[in-house]
Amino acid sequence: MTTSLALPATLPGQPHFAYRDGELFAENVRLADLARLHGTPLFVYSKAAMLAALAAYQRGFAGRHAQICYAMKANSSLGVLQVFARAGCGFDIVSGGELARVLATGGAASRVIFSGVGKTRAEMHQALDAGIACFNVESEGELEVLNEVALAAGKRARVSIRVNPNVDARTHPYISTGLKGNKFGIAHERALDAYRRAAALPGLQVAGIDCHIGSQITEATPYLDALERVLDLVEAIEAAGIPIEHLDLGGGLGIDYNGETPPPADALWAQLLARLDARGFGQRQLLIEPGRSLIGNAGVCVTQVLYLKPGETRNFCIIDAAMNDLPRPAMYQAFHQIVPLLRHGAHEPAPALWDVVGPVCESGDWIGRDRALATHPGDLLAVLSAGAYCMSMASNYNARGRAAEVLVDGSDATLIRRRESAEDQMRTETLLP
Numbered sequence: 001m002t003t004s005l006a007l008p009a010t011l012p013g014q015p016h017f018a019y020r021d022g023e024l025f026a027e028n029v030r031l032a033d034l035a036r037l038h039g040t041p042l043f044v045y046s047k048a049a050m051l052a053a054l055a056a057y058q059r060g061f062a063g064r065h066a067q068i069c070y071a072m073k074a075n076s077s078l079g080v081l082q083v084f085a086r087a088g089c090g091f092d093i094v095s096g097g098e099l100a101r102v103l104a105t106g107g108a109a110s111r112v113i114f115s116g117v118g119k120t121r122a123e124m125h126q127a128l129d130a131g132i133a134c135f136n137v138e139s140e141g142e143l144e145v146l147n148e149v150a151l152a153a154g155k156r157a158r159v160s161i162r163v164n165p166n167v168d169a170r171t172h173p174y175i176s177t178g179l180k181g182n183k184f185g186i187a188h189e190r191a192l193d194a195y196r197r198a199a200a201l202p203g204l205q206v207a208g209i210d211c212h213i214g215s216q217i218t219e220a221t222p223y224l225d226a227l228e229r230v231l232d233l234v235e236a237i238e239a240a241g242i243p244i245e246h247l248d249l250g251g252g253l254g255i256d257y258n259g260e261t262p263p264p265a266d267a268l269w270a271q272l273l274a275r276l277d278a279r280g281f282g283q284r285q286l287l288i289e290p291g292r293s294l295i296g297n298a299g300v301c302v303t304q305v306l307y308l309k310p311g312e313t314r315n316f317c318i319i320d321a322a323m324n325d326l327p328r329p330a331m332y333q334a335f336h337q338i339v340p341l342l343r344h345g346a347h348e349p350a351p352a353l354w355d356v357v358g359p360v361c362e363s364g365d366w367i368g369r370d371r372a373l374a375t376h377p378g379d380l381l382a383v384l385s386a387g388a389y390c391m392s393m394a395s396n397y398n399a400r401g402r403a404a405e406v407l408v409d410g411s412d413a414t415l416i417r418r419r420e421s422a423e424d425q426m427r428t429e430t431l432l433p
């Protein structure tokens with residue numbers, strides 16, 4: 001439960017967002033000023049927070065042959081991609097649309113890897129044309145189709161097979177991906193045969209192996225378990241005469257939404273690298289695909305209270321952000337802290353308990369339940385940890401335009417996406433004659 005009185009000056013997990021004289025800032029920019037200028041709901045990202053999250057991985061990999069491929073499904077806004085591209089990241093993509101976004105920002109196709117269970121022939125073609133680094137193949141059927149598409153294009157596709165290590169990431173079932181019952185990857189037992197097939201197909205070039213076991217993982221053990229199983233497989237594949245250049249250990253590291261304590265990226269990698277060294281794989285090329293841990297706590301969503309609706313059983317605080325902007329609570333019962341932009345210190349009025357909900361016509365449209373807030377219509381609130389899987393999952397449900405986005409860098413704030421208008425939403429449609 002959140003009480004504004006109990007909040008420290010900085011926010012848990014989000015040190016680049018802090019109160020100064022009772023007002024919430026992103027780096028050196030007052031969030032209320034941004035809300036006045038651009039309206040609400042408004043996503044605000046801190047560039048310093050993004051680079052600090054990335055730096056933890058870079059420290060972890062110092063002296064190693066490693067490439068960080070930002071899993072852009074977490075947040076694919078062009079300005080966000082530019083920050084990561086300029087800092088040396090490649091990208092993990094899952095669609096032709098994501099590839100087009102990377103190319104639009106000037107990101108290098110040679111640092112792009114393509115994951116996903118349902119790549120179409122058209123997307124394979126597009127990726128081969130662009131010259132991406134590797135396809136992470138998720139089924140035997142995909143191997144055959146990719147081979148055909150590559151041969152027809154006169155190319156050889158570099159592939160890595162995503163193996164499903166059957167490891168429990170101990171996270172929400174909707175975001176666990178490395179268990180036998182998940183649709184992802186090729187089962188551990190079938191992987192060696194799949195590699196033999198891939199090595200025999202003339203349109204394919206075996207490059208690596210990969211696995212991704214889930215998202216919002218808060219402990220090291222599932223990674224260590226998955227690593228051992230992947231290395232067992234690499235030994236078997238190489239014993240069959242198929243060299244594996246790179247190991248891709250996916251993404252999935254969690255963040256602090258509400259007191260979770262995932263290992264810092266550098267500490268996690270120290271443990272994983274120790275195992276890799278012990279098993280003689282320390283000098284292999286490493287790839288990783290982090291998403292949430294790079295951007296999740298670098299963003300907040302600023303929203304305004306529209307109405308307070310106290311009731312007999314529940315009190316509703318109706319805000320102007322909704323499940324179309326912040327889908328995670330409705331989809332995964334996810335928790336995001338909600339805090340006021342303005343704190344009154346010792347004069348803080350007594351909070352009441354509110355269900356914070358949006359204007360969308362669905363009972364599932366809630367952003368937080370039972371939140372202790374002293375708030376009034378017109379007040380501005382920030383929904384925290386909203387950098388990942390919010391804007392990228394936003395929709396136009398109820399014909400609501402997508403929110404605007406601002407990237408803060410020190411004292412500078414750049415509007416990286418203007419608010420979507422009704423005309424924007426109707427642009428692709430045609431009226432009947």
Ligand code: LLP
Nearest residue numbers: 071115212215216251252289290291292389
């Ligand atoms: N690589 C692959 C193959 C993935 O499937 C994913 C995420 C990632 C990397 C990045 O995982 P991360 O580091 O962000 O955990 N919408 C959900 C999360 C879905 C994650 C799907 N795959 C949420 O809001 O919690």
